[in-house]
Amino acid sequence: MQITKPTFYKEFSCIAGACPDTCCAGWQIMIDEKSLQKYRRFKGSFRNRLHNDIDWKEHSFCQYDKRCAFLNEDNLCDIYSEAGKDMLCDTCRKYPRHIEEFEGLREYSLSLSCPEAARIFLSHKEKITFFTREVAAPEETFDDFDxxxxxxxxxxxxxxxxxxxxxxxxxxxxxxxxxxxxxxxxxxxxxxxxxxxxxxxxxxxxxxxxxxxxxxxxxxxxxxxxxxxxxxxxxxxxxxxxxxxxxxxxxxxxxxxxxxxxxxxxxxxxxxxxxxxxxxxxxxxxxxxxxxxxxxxxxxxxxxxxxxxxxxxxxxxxxxxxxxxxxxxxxxxxxxxxxxxxxxxxxxxxxxxxxxxxxxxxxxxxxxxxxxxxxxxxxxxxxxxxxxxxxxxxxxx
Structure with a gap:
């Protein structure tokens, strides 16, 4: 499997509460099946809130006023602070990292929708370049891939x-x-x-x-x-x-x-x-x-x-x-x-x-x-x- 990334890809690090906006509001955050299983099995005082603020039918976090139910007043994630970063779902853990999938190739980028990613991207005045390397990963076969x-x-x-x-x-x-x-x-x-x-x-x-x-x-x-x-x-x-x-x-x-x-x-x-x-x-x-x-x-x-x-x-x-x-x-x-x-x-x-x-x-x-x-x-x-x-x-x- 080959992966391609822009050379500035690793410069990104979430600035959390210092961000001028939040990625936890304005759209529905979908939860992957593996994370849903972790949330079902979670023990501890945070369990009730976790179960009550997930839309189990839609496989997404509930929203209040277009904000994720777990986004607190400081624009920080209560799942992260109460249950740990390992409890973040795929969407929250990976964002703003974006992946395009092709047969034998994954292309990574940083989404322009994240203020910090946009700052990193726009601050580069030199010509942007990319690197490609081989990684040990199973290759998925796409039907009718030309x-x-x-x-x-x-x-x-x-x-x-x-x-x-x-x-x-x-x-x-x-x-x-x-x-x-x-x-x-x-x-x-x-x-x-x-x-x-x-x-x-x-x-x-x-x-x-x-x-x-x-x-x-x-x-x-x-x-x-x-x-x-x-x-x-x-x-x-x-x-x-x-x-x-x-x-x-x-x-x-x-x-x-x-x-x-x-x-x-x-x-x-x-x-x-x-x-x-x-x-x-x-x-x-x-x-x-x-x-x-x-x-x-x-x-x-x-x-x-x-x-x-x-x-x-x-x-x-x-x-x-x-x-x-x-x-x-x-x-x-x-x-x-x-x-x-x-x-x-x-x-x-x-x-x-x-x-x-x-x-x-x-x-x-x-x-x-x-x-x-x-x-x-x-x-x-x-x-x-x-x-x-x-x-x-x-x-x-």
Missing amino acids: YFLFTALMDTRDYLFSVIQDRSIPVRLRRQKLLACAHDFQLSLDKNELFQWEDICDRHQKSGYGEKFLNKIQKWNNDHPVSSEQPSKDSTSDTVSLLALCKQIWRTVIPQMEVLRPGWHTYLRKTLVPLYGSCQNDTELTEIYAAFAHDYPDWTVHEEQLLLYWIYTYFCGAVYDDQIFAKVKMAVVCTFMIHELAIGTWLKNNRHFTFEDMISICYRFSRELEHSDPNLNEIERLMDEEDVFDFRNLLTI
């Missing part, structure tokens, strides 16, 4: 990593290359022509970011006129209005998502209104973007790291559903949404923005998306089916 496709996805992801981390190139062009590659890879998979993947990589490497690549992007735009369902065109050009497009992305995504924490929609409204409400046209919006980039230059590195995070965590999952392009679109859109929340926060705070603000935005966004399988499935469906997430539009944002 190993040929998985190998192609792994090789493709390595190439996408190199695109994302090429700091000699402006991030905007890196995003466009990322989308163009994924678009071409999806076409080859749809045509059952996986043998062309190496040629696609070679072609994109040779075209680089020069005139040939830019001409290809322009040709794609010319060959795919904007649908009537798309946001309105700017009256002064033949391109989609950036301001209208940005608003439409939020209007398309947010109503379809379940809310995990009370106040999420209020937070979005209070954060985004200062941004979009202050702009009358694309020129004003791009001027605000430029001013934020000037005031918070670390965003360039954060954008690179965030794109890498989404691609590392979800891209190879396409082996199970063939949704290559949708997963890359999701990476671009999620990074875009965090960017807009950052600028909205900057404006709301009188053009003041800190690293702590960025951490807060990332873990709040991640908690609403990544801790809900329905939300993850829905956003991927939207990427695949909604016109607003057309390739041409995503080249624009």
